[in-house]
Amino acid sequence: MSQLSAPEPFEAHPDTSNRSELRKHLRRLRQSLTEQQQTAAADNLARNLLAMAELHRARHIAVYLPNDGEIDPHPYMAFARRRGVHFYLPVLHPIHRGRMVFSPYRDESTLTTNRFGIPEPEFHKGLRRPAWALDAVLLPLVGFDLSGGRLGMGGGFYDRTFAFSRRHARLAPRLIGIAHDRQQVSRLPVEPWDVPLHAVVTEKACYRI
Numbered sequence: 574m575s576q577l578s579a580p581e582p583f584e585a586h587p588d589t590s591n592r593s594e595l596r597k598h599l600r601r602l603r604q605s606l607t608e609q610q611q612t613a614a615a616d617n618l619a620r621n622l623l624a625m626a627e628l629h630r631a632r633h634i635a636v637y638l639p640n641d642g643e644i645d646p647h648p649y650m651a652f653a654r655r656r657g658v659h660f661y662l663p664v665l666h667p668i669h670r671g672r673m674v675f676s677p678y679r680d681e682s683t684l685t686t687n688r689f690g691i692p693e694p695e696f697h698k699g700l701r702r703p704a705w706a707l708d709a710v711l712l713p714l715v716g717f718d719l720s721g722g723r724l725g726m727g728g729g730f731y732d733r734t735f736a737f738s739r740r741h742a743r744l745a746p747r748l749i750g751i752a753h754d755r756q757q758v759s760r761l762p763v764e765p766w767d768v769p770l771h772a773v774v775t776e777k778a779c780y781r782i
């Protein structure tokens with residue numbers, strides 16, 4: 574079977590100033606990856622993340638469950654857990670609409686599907702962590718550029734939850750976008766609420782901002 578070849582990031586994308594058109598285009602790109610391409614990408618992503626000195630010091634890291642063709646952080650997690658890292662998943666806040674908290678993600682965690690169809694752990698009272706109590710966050714994204722710009726699914730969840738990091742940089746966790754390399758675009762329009770990323774890691778490279 575012939576496989577779709579990856580288009581050049583700087584040529585094949587439509588008008589990058591139109592966020593919703595760009596979002597549709599980039600979502601289709603990642604959804605079109607085959608299972609083999611996804612598996613290989615996740616393994617190479619793991620290698621690139623394990624090599625990052627910033628993550629060697631991190632003990633509490635937020636991840637996500639892959640959805641909609643997103644790159645899978647599980648191979649990375651399998652290695653990092655052996656180094657003593659604790660992982661957390663985003664839980665949509667039941668009261669503060671548009672915000673998230675982070676509950677532990679363990680083998681035995683019970684997951685229930687949220688309103689977007691994404692499984693999430695319980696809103697654990699005792700064990701959940703507010704955003705500022707994480708060392709690093711691996712953020713899902715639809716598109717990224719090399720200035721730290723991130724285009725997400727459009728709910729503003731990560732932007733609202735990490736808005737404090739622009740005012741209190743010392744309290745903020747490391748914000749690391751993870752994505753397929755083909756999700757790179759030349760330049761994303763910057764919105765006033767966008768929270769800049771410290772780095773983006775793909776199956777091909779680690780881009781430090």
Ligand SMILES: Nc1nc2c(c(=O)[nH]1)N(C=O)[C@@H](CNc1ccc(C(=O)N[C@@H](CCC(=O)O)C(=O)O)cc1)CN2
Pocket residue numbers: 637638639640643663688689690691713714725726727728729730731
């Ligand atoms: N894996 C993953 N988890 C995540 C996010 C993410 O981007 N990826 N989020 C990042 O913020 C939050 C959830 N935000 C989301 C916003 C929109 C859609 C979405 O699929 N929208 C559909 C309509 C779904 C529906 O309403 O039934 C769409 O636009 O087609 C998904 C997640 C928290 N968890």
Ligand SMILES: Nc1ncnc2c1ncn2[C@@H]1O[C@H](COP(=O)(O)OP(=O)(O)OP(=O)(O)O)[C@@H](O)[C@H]1O
Pocket residue numbers: 723724725726727728729730731732733736764766767
């Ligand atoms: N700090 C904030 N306070 C209030 N509203 C916000 C904040 N950040 C973002 N929003 C709102 O969220 C909406 C969606 O923002 P945007 O399109 O940038 O989301 P996104 O980054 O793509 O989504 P996500 O972070 O959920 O993946 C915007 O209309 C914006 O008004």
